[in-house]
Amino acid sequence: MAQKKIPSRQCIGCMTSRPKKELVRVVRAPSGEISIDLVGKKPGRGAYLCPSLDCLTKAKKKKALERCFEQPVPAEVYEALAAQLAEAAKEAANGKEE
Numbered sequence: 403m404a405q406k407k408i409p410s411r412q413c414i415g416c417m418t419s420r421p422k423k424e425l426v427r428v429v430r431a432p433s434g435e436i437s438i439d440l441v442g443k444k445p446g447r448g449a450y451l452c453p454s455l456d457c458l459t460k461a462k463k464k465k466a467l468e469r470c471f472e473q474p475v476p477a478e479v480y481e482a483l484a485a486q487l488a489e490a491a492k493e494a495a496n497g498k499e500e
């Protein structure tokens with residue numbers, strides 16, 4: 403099989419490397435605001451998660467986001483991320499093409 407260069411990133415929850423487009427980007431804006439970047443173009447420092455609440459939960463347990471962003475991540479941020487992640491997962495499921 404020919405190996406194409408696909409940019410891959412590691413999920414901060416389950417630590418699995420996956421193609422970048424299969425992951426959800428969490429971004430910390432220069433202002434310190436943390437949100438999910440559905441477009442992949444928000445400025446700031448990024449972390450990647452599988453579109454799965456399990457991985458967000460794992461990341462939370464490990465404080466992976468805190469480590470990645472080098473700042474405390476309040477519980478409400480995790481809640482907002484969980485909501486956005488659920489949306490993203492829904493979209494991913496709906497947008498499945500052959």
Ligand SMILES: [Zn+2]
Pocket residue numbers: 413414415416417418451452457
């Ligand atoms: Zn994961």
